[in-house]
Amino acid sequence: MSSPPSSGLPPQVRRLVAATLVNTFGNGVYAAVGALYLTRIAGLSVAEVGLGLTIAGLAGLLVSTPLGVVADRLGPNRAYVAFLLLQAVTMTALTQVLAFPLYVAVAAVTAVADAGQRGAKGALIAGLAPSDQRVRTRAMLRVTTNIGMGVGMGLAGIVLAVDRREVYLIALLTNAATFLLTAAIVQWGMPRLPAVPSATGPSGFTALKDRPFLVFVGLDGLLSMHNAMARIAIPLWVATATDAPAWLISVLLVTNSVAVILLQIRVARGTEQLAGAARAGRRAGLLLALACGVLAVTDVTSGAVTIALLVTAAVVHVLGEMLQSAGGWGISFELAPPGAQGQYQGAYAMGHQFGDLLAPFVLTVVAVSWGWPGWLLTATIFLLAGAFVPVVVRWSQRSDSDGPQQVAKLAGSGEAGPVAADRAG
Known part of the structure; x- marks a missing residue:
């Protein structure tokens, strides 16, 4: 798996690049197999999958800013790790989805966790990278995302070729494992940024x-x-x-x-x-x-x-x-x-x-x-x-x-x- 160039970036930012590569590799695997798993293995209809994603998208939209406040109050590292762990749980729970209501619940919690990790990751970038390097760091992470997603989707072709339930489950659990590994890199590989207490920081609104x-x-x-x-x-x-x-x-x-x-x-x-x-x-x-x-x-x-x-x-x-x-x-x-x-x-x-x-x-x-x-x-x-x-x-x-x-x-x-x-x- 090739790594994107990262020369000139602080060590903690390079570790964030590595964490993103791991995370997006798993996301790439799921992007390639998720829809087929839900329709062919879990037994949902295409309409049910689409409706579930719409409901989940609305849930993520509503909580995005409040969860960003949580990242400020807890500190970006702690919040980012917590939301990554929640995504590992929901991806694992997806292997047990056999009915539409359960799928909607899992998809909604997943969208909430994803919205939370976006705000926390943005705050983490703002704190780890010098102000004149923040956009470059974002650009580096976008390059990394394309590489990770591409490799993940490519390897997912094996899952699609075999097309058996147990292989799909392995793919989902692999994605869950990448959330755990990403959380470990953030928790133990990066400096802890301080929280902003509500008494001294800006209002949550x-x-x-x-x-x-x-x-x-x-x-x-x-x-x-x-x-x-x-x-x-x-x-x-x-x-x-x-x-x-x-x-x-x-x-x-x-x-x-x-x-x-x-x-x-x-x-x-x-x-x-x-x-x-x-x-x-x-x-x-x-x-x-x-x-x-x-x-x-x-x-x-x-x-x-x-x-x-x-x-x-x-x-x-x-x-x-x-x-x-x-x-x-x-x-x-x-x-x-x-x-x-x-x-x-x-x-x-x-x-x-x-x-x-x-x-x-x-x-x-x-x-x-x-x-x-x-x-x-x-x-x-x-x-x-x-x-x-x-x-x-x-x-x-x-x-x-x-x-x-x-x-x-x-x-x-x-x-x-x-x-x-x-x-x-």
């Missing part, structure tokens, strides 16, 4: 009162629909609306993964500060809109022209995807006041969860089903969302002097002392 930040979260959620665009909409479009060969779908997916591995760190340069991050958000919207425009043209082309346009759209799309990720990381870190990285990272994750819930409707019902008018409407959504990111960042900077962030900053200085200062990096 600071992020939810920060209107500019919440608007940014919504805009970022719209831009994050690119995830489903790559995984769902483009493959469906290729298969149902163009004359391109089916094997091109694999080429486009591989192109996306390879581009992220090779270019994400480079694309993230310059997004450590708010101005650069805001520009990245605007450019991301422009590129994602351009990709939708190119896809719209393939509605009326054929043959080699269609293939060339689809490859072009995939390349433009992944450039927008990488810019959106880097810009979002930079803005979410920079707008968080001292002592509130956990809750702000939890609130930031809400945007992606919102995008994941909205994307299947927008991208399948509107873009794929309506054809070129649907793609142009989707392009407009991306374009407007990206264009408003710099506007919202400027709004946040103007309101900083008397808004919830300033209150939190004052709470995080003086009495809060070095604890808050450490969180700000």
Whole structure:
């Protein structure tokens, strides 16, 4: 299993990279076999699996910010380890799922744990990495995620080839074991970051009162629909609306993964500060809109022209995807006041969860089903969302002097002392 480059990063960040590689390897195994396990082995219908995931997604969305506050109060390390252990439990429990109600319960708890670990991990990055290295660390972890997921999904092919219940169970338990190993690396391989007591830290409602930040979260959620665009909409479009060969779908997916591995760190340069991050958000919207425009043209082309346009759209799309990720990381870190990285990272994750819930409707019902008018409407959504990111960042900077962030900053200085200062990096 190859490791991503990590030179120049502090040792504790390199250990976080290793922990992410282990965790995402297990996630890759489950991503490849989970749906088939639930339908072929557990006996659930496709509709039941989809409904369960929707309910779970809503549960994760609702608790994301409160669990970020938990990460601040307990300390990022303790919270991250606790949520990883909970995910190990729910993945193990999934091997016993034989009915829809139990599946919904397990999926909901899993989504809650996943939402909690996202906020805790974000706060951990903010505390472990120097402020000018946070976005680079995020980029490194995204590269690591693609490598880990790719290796896991590749090895899961063995499970799919054998296609027997006991092998599926081994795959699920392997994923559970990776949560345990990741928790062990975090617990014993990284310095313990201090908690922010409620008496000295910002209010647990600071992020939810920060209107500019919440608007940014919504805009970022719209831009994050690119995830489903790559995984769902483009493959469906290729298969149902163009004359391109089916094997091109694999080429486009591989192109996306390879581009992220090779270019994400480079694309993230310059997004450590708010101005650069805001520009990245605007450019991301422009590129994602351009990709939708190119896809719209393939509605009326054929043959080699269609293939060339689809490859072009995939390349433009992944450039927008990488810019959106880097810009979002930079803005979410920079707008968080001292002592509130956990809750702000939890609130930031809400945007992606919102995008994941909205994307299947927008991208399948509107873009794929309506054809070129649907793609142009989707392009407009991306374009407007990206264009408003710099506007919202400027709004946040103007309101900083008397808004919830300033209150939190004052709470995080003086009495809060070095604890808050450490969180700000």
